[in-house]
Amino acid sequence: MTWTVTAERYDTPDATVLRRDYYDEVASRYWQRPATEAEIAEGLTDDGADLLLPPTGGFVVGRHGGRAASCAGLVLTEEALPGSAELTRVYVRPEFRGTGGGGLLLAAIEEEARTLGVRLLRLDTRLDLVEARGLYAKHGYGEVPAFHRRNPYAEVWFAKEL
Numbered sequence: 596m597t598w599t600v601t602a603e604r605y606d607t608p609d610a611t612v613l614r615r616d617y618y619d620e621v622a623s624r625y626w627q628r629p630a631t632e633a634e635i636a637e638g639l640t641d642d643g644a645d646l647l648l649p650p651t652g653g654f655v656v657g658r659h660g661g662r663a664a665s666c667a668g669l670v671l672t673e674e675a676l677p678g679s680a681e682l683t684r685v686y687v688r689p690e691f692r693g694t695g696g697g698g699l700l701l702a703a704i705e706e707e708a709r710t711l712g713v714r715l716l717r718l719d720t721r722l723d724l725v726e727a728r729g730l731y732a733k734h735g736y737g738e739v740p741a742f743h744r745r746n747p748y749a750e751v752w753f754a755k756e757l
Contacts, residue, residue: 596660598696600703603656605647609663610656615639617666617686624723625748644684646670652680653707657687657700664691667704671711676742680708682718685727697730705757714757717742719749728753 603610618638622630630638647654647668657665665687669680682704687697708716718736720727728751736753743749 598657598659598664598694598699600655600657600665600696600699602703602707603654605644605654605668607656609658610654610666613656613663613666613686613688614644614684616688617684618642620686620689621721621724625721643670644668647684649711653704653711654684655700655703655707657696657703659691659694659696664688665696665700667700669704669708669711669713669716671713672717676715678712678714680711680713680716682716685718685730687726687730692726698734701730701734705755709757715754716757717752717754719743719746719752721748722750731755 605614615635619630619635622634622638646652647670652668652670654668655666656663666684667682668684669682672679672681687700705716731753736755739752739754741752
């Protein structure tokens with residue numbers, strides 16, 4: 596089976612399911628119990644996903660053997676730091692972790708960022724998202740001091756120069 600990663604609108608059927616699965620996993624881990632359908636729906640309501648389109652951002656979907664298996668987005672943050680963007684909604688379905696798709700996913704979203712003129716990608720995450728933190732570190736993202744406090748759940752921040 597092979598991976599493909601391509602730019603895609605955040606609201607296609609596959610991208611929508613991936614974003615929902617992403618939110619389900621991060622919310623369930625945070626609450627240490629399964630998130631309810633209502634909680635997932637609330638979390639996705641007005642979540643800023645509309646920024647994941649040019650000219651304000653981008654979104655990619657990874658497929659393994661043709662099956663939607665991963666996603667990542669970016670949002671330009673020019674007002675805070677020229678030439679920068681925030682990486683967001685990075686998700687690889689659990690059954691596809693460890694197959695190399697995460698690295699391909701990051702490479703694709705980094706290429707999307709470059710086409711938008713981004714020179715610095717930043718992100719925030721939580722300590723319990725161990726797999727994500729390992730993926731970022733493996734692919735050249737280094738821990739940096741907090742660069743914002745917008746996300747009340749953020750516990751660690753990363754950045755990478757492109």
